[in-house]
Amino acid sequence: MQTAQRNSLKLLQWMMAASLALPLALFAFASAMSWISTSEAADQEIQRTLDVAHEHALKVFETIDRSLAEVTEVIRGMSDADIVAREKGLHARLRVVAEALPQVKSVWVFDANGRALVNSLVSPAPDVDFSDRDYFRIPAERDIGTYIGEVLTPRPPYLGARFFSVGRRRNNEDGSFGGVIQASVLPEYFENFYAKIGREPGSFLALIRTDGAVLAHFPVIDHAVRFEPSGPLGRQIVANPLAGARTLQSPADGIERRMRYQRLAEYPIYVSAGLETAAIRSRWVSTVAQHLIFGIPATALLFGLLALAYRRTQRLEEEASRRIEAEEALRHGQRLEALGQLTGGVAHDFNNLLTVIRASVDMLRRQDLPEPRRQRYIDAISNTVNRAAKLTNQLLAFARRQTLKPEVFDASQNVRTLSEMIATLIGSRIEIAAQVPDESCLVNADAGQFETAIINMAVNARDAMDGVGRLTITVRPVNDLPSATTGPPNPHGHVAVSVIDTGVGIPPELFGRIFEPFYTTKEVGHGTGLGLSQVFGFAKQSGGEVTVTSDVGKGTTFTLYLPRVVGEHSPQSLLAEDAPSVDRANASVLIVEDNAEVGKFAADTLTQLGCTCVLVENATHALEELAVDPSRFDLVFTDVVMPGMSGIELAEEIRRQGLDLPIVLASGYSQVLSQQGSGGFELLQKPYSAEQLARLLHKAARSRRLRRDQAPAG
Template sequence: MPTAHRNSLRLLQWMMAASLALPLALFLFASAMSRISTSEAADQEIQRTLDVAHEHALKVFETIDRSLAEITEVVRGMSDADIAAREKSLHERLRRVADTLPQVKSIWVFDANGHALVNSLVQPAPDIDFSDRDYFRIHMERDIGTYIGEVLTPRAPYQGSRFFSVGRRRDNEDGSFGGVIQASVLPEYFENFYAKIGREPGSFLALIRTDGSILAHFPVIDHDARFEPSGPLGRQVVANPETGGMTIRSPADGIERRMRYQRLAEYPIYVSAGLETSAIQARWISTMAQHLIFGIPATALLFGLLALAFRRTQRLQEEADRRIEAEDALRHGQRLEALGQLTGGVAHDFNNLLTVIRASVDMLRRPDLPEPRRQRYIDAISNTVNRAAKLTNQLLAFARRQTLKPEVFDVCQNVRTLSEMITTLIGSRIEITAQVPDETCLVNADAGQFETAIINMAVNARDAMDGVGRLTIAVRAVNKLPSEAITPPSPHGHVAVSVADTGVGIPPELFGRIFEPFYTTKEVGHGTGLGLSQVFGFAKQSGGEVTVTSEVGKGSTFTLYLPRVVGRHNVQSPLTEDAPSVDPTSASVLIVEDNAEVGKFAADTLTQLGCTCVLVENATHALEELAVDPGRFDLVFTDVVMPGMSGIELAEEIRRQRLDLPIVLASGYSQVLSQQGSGGFELLQKPYSAEQLARMLHKATRSRRLKRDQAPAS
């Protein structure tokens, strides 16, 4: 649950981040696309404006050019004297032509010396020398056609607006230079027109000569400004002389603009149109601002909802954590209660056992005790110790801390053999039915613990039927467990052993407690409550499961599941008898035991068997003894649980040093043994008898002798 809560909070955090990051990413993408779109739209708008300005300028200059051509025809063949003689009529004609052209300020006819012969402004023409003007000097050497001059200021006594000239050469009859016919054109005419078509903020239009001089400009600027031929625009014009576009900072006002230009037919003039980059950017920002007007509130609302959900989920998690803490505290209290019950049960049973032992010892101390009674008390002590060892094994089985000795055996064969034993155990008034298939059902488990589990379930069934009823033991192979979420599935399925009775049944509210140690519904003195707990522990430690189904008044069914094995295996025979007693032998044994009394008992026992013993209290001292002369020992007998280096670590160190010594481990309980096994070493369970110790000694020394006999002679 805490993991699910953390995952939900992490998911909400990611969603909160995504609620900001995704709109931001979309906004950035939309901004980039909008910027491109806005730039393209601006280029199209600039091109449309340029087309209009180009068409207008072309018509204006063509009209001026036709007017100059018409005047040229009028004065063709006339000498300066003839023109002076007809000055009045020519003046009227020039004035009428100028009046029809709003872009023209005045029209002039100059002689070869630069003096005005006639003009459209005044009559008679003033005696002023205009030979220094560019529009006059340019025609003196040769005929260059129509010439468009720079922007000039009227010369005194004339006043008014600045102008630029459009002039043509006037030839004499013999083809020599006879003067110039010139029209003064108003830049403001173009600027007024540009103001009408350039209404968009940041609009720019200009009339520029090929040498970079600005003839007309919108917005209006100082006419002395010019684009240098060596500058960016000049280089662009050289590369693309007819039309082109670029982003440039204007020398006239220092403003950066996106502009396009186009040459005006055969005239040495370019028409240019553009938009300030700041205006294009303002359009883009305005467009994106409209998105932000809707996007920011929507994003903020989504983020706020997610933040609210996050806070609510966090509060719920905190409440869940507090509830979990309360539940943990409750479970801890229940565990303490169960521990108290377990402790009480263990204390009760062990007190009973100790009472028997204490009473037997007290009676054995009496000097006048007859031999039969002395032997009976000795047997009582031995039997009581066996019962105590069995009680300890049942507790370890429930805790899944017993040291199992797994072996491959046939469950069907074991159940057949056990059925006969159970018949005498539960009484003749209970009918026993064994439903065992003919096929083999192999499992890899501790056969002794399996037999104990079946007997415990049978005894539990006998007590539930009060000694009268029917007991059914069934074996079958299953592919999956009732709850594989709790116990992992086995690759070959499981073998299920069911023990069903026709007893009183179990109420559903007790299902959760029937496997607890020392929990029993029987009367005091009629059961310890450890039988089913042993079945539970054995099943779990063997990788299986135990389940129960029951209906009050109709009996119960306990089913033990063990992982199934397939293939060819050496199958062990069921219910193997203990090995026979052994004779005394002669061997040198290194005993490693941190408990002085246990070590002294082992040394005394082995000494009575004819062994030579060396007793040390820890593994470090044992390694020191072996370092002196390992050949003087025939066997190492070591406890498993010791301070510092454990018995298993000692055995592995001896093996690592390649010392040819049999090793026997002794332990009553070790978590390492229960989880990892004995590592291939012989194991003697505590409490052990002198007979068991002797058998293990003979087994280990006999194996060593066989290895030596089978070794090839050097």
């Protein structure tokens, strides 16, 4: 007890440490998430600012382009002498153009030698050589369309603010170089606009040429700046030439910023926007500080409460330990009692069955046993095995692993018979109508499970109508399953059984859950949630499908699709207990069974009936046997649940290879079948008898003879 007390006190000590460590961990996690959120919000804010700056710059340059085009049209066809002769009028025209554009400082027309023919500033234009300026040299070398130059300082006698040029080549009528038309653009126009939209602390905006030269910058700087092509931004632009984002240190002021950039249409210009990383961190710190305001007092309070609990636990630990031990003993006893009741009931029933079998076997060993008594003991063993199989099926049903007993029956006739019982079950206030065709609608399924499925859908409809309404059950043959389903194809189509109610309907968001086991929207005590899951499992296991359509407030339609059977068929399964006995036949059977004793029993039984058997332990060996000579076998008899490839997968592989062999599946429980269905193959339920194996032999021999009779002679 002293050890337990020390452990409890040590636990509280750990809890006190955790009361500090856990909030710290949560704070670290919250801080990380807050940083991600703050960074994403900053990126979105940068992108919004970039969109505004990009739209503004695009309009500005398009306006300048239109103005230069207008000047080009004005002087089109004029020689340099004509321009000089009309210099006063053209000066006035250029001045009007410049004054109409607040971003433009002046407009110029140069001759082929770099001399100004006319400008918007003064008239006449001074005789100054501008041929060394980049806005003249580059267009003089080749026609590159609109050229945007670097930021320059006015050349005397001109004064004023710095500018960068937007110009284009002026060609003579013969296509030779005739000069340049140029507009001087004010960087401060962009910087003033950027100051208006970049009001957040740490905002950054820039207009950058593709070679890295900065044309306009906010915050404003008084010296030329260039982002080197070999630098981080240059490499980013090479990798993503249209748009991108990067965190880098600006060469203008050395401040680290989160930047985004975007190419300005066809112009050799990038518009960039950003925020200082220090400003982003400041926002994050502000958010985290709000968590600390509430987190620190809460953590201190929790630590204080744990410290108080630690002191009190020192006095009460012994009593608490005794209480915990007593409660644990009680819970353990309850679990053992529940498990004992279940295992005791199963053991009691099986021991009774084994007692009968053991006593009968002991009596059969006596040499002087009369024949009537010998036969009676044999019958007792057989009946006891059947009772054991039924008990196993009950346990499998409880675990949702029950196997089906398919037989050919008329769904129309079954629905007619069920209608009377359903009318009593759902009450007189619900009108029931059965709409079935006169023709037979034969299906091969478990008739008992079919009736249970119809009743489950009817009861579900009754609850949806709250006991008042109309219930319609229809039966009809259909060629194809609904397009949204994935049921196996059937050459004869399917039989569709629909249960239609006028109830409250099912909301679309619940469609994905209505077939889940134990899911129900009913009140406690009014439904287990197993009814529709039984319908779903039965449909899938029978090779069919179930669908639902609903209109909230108007009703619901459940439709059960089962594979249709055509032609003359016996109303019972070929594997029924009371099927006629068979004679000996010479057939070759490939047995696939991983249980050696079960496989040997099947092989011995079929050998006694005159068969030739090949027993293999898994699907891989079976495929190897078939690869040698598939024609030497008349039947493949395979277990469903085996290590590696299952029996169903083996059957599907045999069909895929195009081998025309009858295939019979054997299964003691149907988890695989519940999930995948039988795929249209015959199913023999374990435990099976020698008589059932004999009937399978008869069917295989008949199929073999039919194939031989239909084969062409020669």
